[in-house]
Amino acid sequence: MTKNKNNILSTENLAIGYAQKKQQKVIASGINFAIKKGTLNAVIGKNGIGKSTLLRTLSKVQKPLEGTLFINKKNSNAYQHLELAKTISLVLTERVPESQLTVFELIALGRQPYTNWIDSLSKKDLQKIHWAITATNLETLQNNRCSELSDGQMQRVLIARALSQDTEIIVLDEPTAHLDMHQTIVIFELLKKLTKTTKKTIIISTHEINLATKICDELIVLSENKIYTGTTAALIQQNAFENLFASKIVKFDTALQQFVIHSQTF
């Protein structure tokens, strides 16, 4: 499956986790999957299963414990800092430190891999920035300070920053955490639209499972024993969702094709 021509990112026996002094804390191992170009992919799984760790490993924020990661068929270890910055952009869960940056300035920082040593913006840079601002509907906010924005607006700014970086792959760690229902759907629609119009490959992690199963092209399901990948339909056939939470309260309803609540208390 790693040999498919359309694959932009693939893993071979990847083991993820943290190396602490002499010990290794393995979170998941033997990970083999491939992600197709121009698709919206969601990593789902319960809290603490290693979604963020997987995304951090895929984007080379942290090193894999074992195995290899291929980006565009090339071993990710062979990438230089700058080359990687032109291939993968990130939206992380960590809060951006408080500063006086305006929305425009923050989005413009996405152009750093392309700017000269003193960070001057060329015509092309400005063009990309304006495109990113338009794509995320931030025209009216571009001169505001980032510290004045709501969580939903800030998330759109961070996505716009990743867009202005103009990379083939965008990795977003829980882009809809802290957002209300409306904003969540706005973000999902935006991401879906971007994969269609720009042919960018987007990988997100999310707890919005019911939304992800409907909107995303492919899912990467992390469960205790196994990692499943595929379309929602394929995953239902493999019973991938059955043991996702190992819980009686939340269960996957095959008929409804979504997770439902079975609580005794209400």
Place this chain on the structure above:
Amino acid sequence: MKQKPYLKHFILLSVLLFTFFLLNISLGSVSIPFKDIFTTLMGNTDVKDSWQTIVLDFRLPKAITAIFVGSGLSICGLLMQTLFRNPLAGPFVLGISSGASLGVALLILGSSVFGGFFLTNSISNWSLAIAASLGAFLVLFAVIMAANQLRNTMSILIVGLMFGSLTGAVIAVLAYFSEATQIQQYLFWSFGSLGNLSWSEMRVFGSIYLVGMFACLSVIKPLNSLLLGENYAKSLGINIEKSRIIVLVITSLLTGVITAFSGPIAFIGLAVPHLAKMLFTTSNHKILIPASAIIGGMVLLICDSIAQLPTSEFTIPINAITSLFGAPIVIWLLLRKKKITI
């Protein structure tokens, strides 16, 4: 990043800097008419010889030193604040000035404690600057190591304070075993003074200062990306380790050489970057670095003009004036309703 029109601000600030520079030179215990000062500075030799000496060999180097010290410390503070993403960081708060003091103390006091190991008579300008820079480098390196372990920005400040007390304690022990003359020499140095620098010392000072200032330009881009945090900066292709080492070297060189030649000067590095951020309402280092430098130079010129108590023969230690000026500003920054940011 997009450039807002800041040219007016910079022209105004430069004019102010120049005005305070002339004002600083024209004030002093000996009153010299302004016209004569100006003609002396222009290279005219028609003025009284003693006045020429006062202006060219005492006041001019002192005013230039004030600009070097003020701008250098302000830039160090700005670099620290962004590197640690902590608005309260600065060379004094993080114990870097204390590290430089330790270097100087080891050189001045250590010679009597360790006997012939250091030769007292051979304390040259260079050795003082090198010792102070090494001390600053060691403390800054230790703070950075600690900061890697601690994500909490408050803890980093506490660690800096601890390093400050630690170096203070070592200096106290050294002083206890030293001779009175050397303790006196060290004490006078620690009051801080912008004067007393000969032109040959100025050359040493100036060359290190210029190297540091030019090196600053190379970290503008990494510093801007660090405004987003280290992980984002890394994802933008910035080599964090390299940038951190450059900032480390610049800061310890500048703080070291400044502390060596003018004593430990407090608060400038912490307060001035915030004045620049308030005035220019930006976080872009392309603007903040020159802005902090100009404002820093100006502030120290003003502090020095006050310190020499115009028309009197006394001079207050410069360190006392900068604290009197800086401490209230920092308290005011904290008490303001608006959050202070990096």
